[in-house]
Amino acid sequence: MNWHIEHGDSLFVLPAIPEKSASCCVTSPPYWGLRDYGIPFTDWPEVLYSPMPGIPPVVIPAWRGCLGLESTPEAYVGHIVLIFRKVWQVLKDDGILWLNLGDCYFGTGGDTGNGPNSCVGPTADAAMPKMGRNEKHKNLAAAGLKPKDLVGIPWRVAFALQADGWYLRIDNIWNKLNPMPESVTDRPTKAHEYIFLLTKSSKYYYDSDAIKEEAKQWTGLSATFQRESGKATKLTIPGQNKASHRPDRKREMYPGRIKKDGTKGMPTYAVAPKALSRNKRSVWNVATVNYPGAHFATFPPKLIEPCILAGSKPGDIIIDPFNGAATTGVVSLRLSRRYIGIEHKQQYVEMSRRRIEDDMPLFNRSSV
Incomplete structure (x- = not known):
């Protein structure tokens, strides 16, 4: 099983990958205003993009x-759009993109300013040391945001990519079973992120x-108050008569039933077995996990397994332009795929290589 992690800036490394060579991209870019990862600066060119379909384009000078440390949401979205224009070139025509993004709040330094979802507050002050707090507030206010507003970064990115030609297929919810606590008292604790499925065309590979x-097996019993609760009730379901709710009511006979031996000359029936699986739903309940390394945030392997299984076949190339701790690579190789990761920070490149080699030492070699 082949893999390669390239040290460099995705903006400049992606064009070096052969066009239409990858089947699937699974990635999570740096979130906006969250932290400084200590990577070298990128010289971003001017970007022209439309914030959403039907909206006039904007120009980002x-x-x-560093990506994620822009002074405005618009600039961050513009740079994300530019990166995924490069990803578009690398993906096959039937390839797909799974994009994980989290949101943040326009904080005030109070209960929204120092939590895990703040983009203006102590965390962001440390992440953007060359920009004063007042300047950041001014930029966000100019964008029409108010203190305590949810910025809406994931949807800003999704709509901009949609306007740029990507098909926005679904907004999967990553429901974190062990979310980070927040000190807020005027809204629920944020416990989810988005995993968008985007494609290059209306026809694409998806298994x-x-x-x-796993689905619950249908028993054949009608859904009545009596049997759902286990207790008798005087209430009736519209369209059903009172006899349907008797405590001693027998099982109904349904189409698809299997005849069994009866009693007193009357046959009884069992329900034919139904399929025990269903189409995967859009809320994914997965706990966060930590990788014992220097990287701040890592994918839980269980979160991205379905992305790779549905979006590729064994032997296909999976790419992640924001490699991080190489969780995408580890899962791809476990599932007999090939992997190309791009990582801007040398420390993470070395850590990722060790992680992959330790995970499957006898079967992996660094070459795609």
Whole structure:
């Protein structure tokens, strides 16, 4: 099983990958205003993009800095759009993109300013040391945001990519079973992120059978108050008579039943077995996990397994332009796929290589 992790900036490394060579991209870019990962600055060119379909395009001036540390949401979205224009070139025509993004709040330094979802507050102040707090507030206010507003970064990115030609297929919800606590008292604790499925065309490779979920077997019993609760009730379901709710009511006989031996000359019936799987649903309940390394945030392997299984076949190339701790690579190789990761920070490149080699030492070699 082949893999390669390239040290460099995705903006410049992606064009070096052969066009239409990858089947699937699974990635999570740096979130906006969250932290400084200590990577070298990128010289971003001017970017022209439309914030959403039907909206006039905006121009983002050339800028030198790190992705995620832009002064405005618009600049961040523009740079994300530019990166995924490069991803578009690498993906096959029937390839797909799984994009994980989290949101943040326009904080005030109070209960929304120092939590895990704040983009203006102590965390962001440390992440953007060359920009004063007042300037950041001014930029966000100019964008029409108010203190305590949810910025809506995932949807800003999704709509901009849609306007740029991507098909926005679904907004899967990553329901974190162990979310980070927040000190807020005027809204629920945020416990989810988005995993968008985007494609290059309306026809694309997607193996729904590979990620079907376990389903409860249908028993054949009608859904009545009596049997759902286990207690008798005087209430009736519209369209059913009172006899349907008797405590001693017998089982109904349904189409698809299997005849069994009866009693007193009357046959009884059992329900024919039904399929025990269903199409995967759009809320994915997965706990966060930590990888014992230097990287701040890692994918839980269980989160991206269905992305790779549904979006590729064994032997296909999976790419991640924001490699991080190489969780995408580890899962891809476990599932007999090939992997190309791009990582801007040398420390993470070395850590990722060790992680992959330790995970499958006898079967992996670094070459695609």
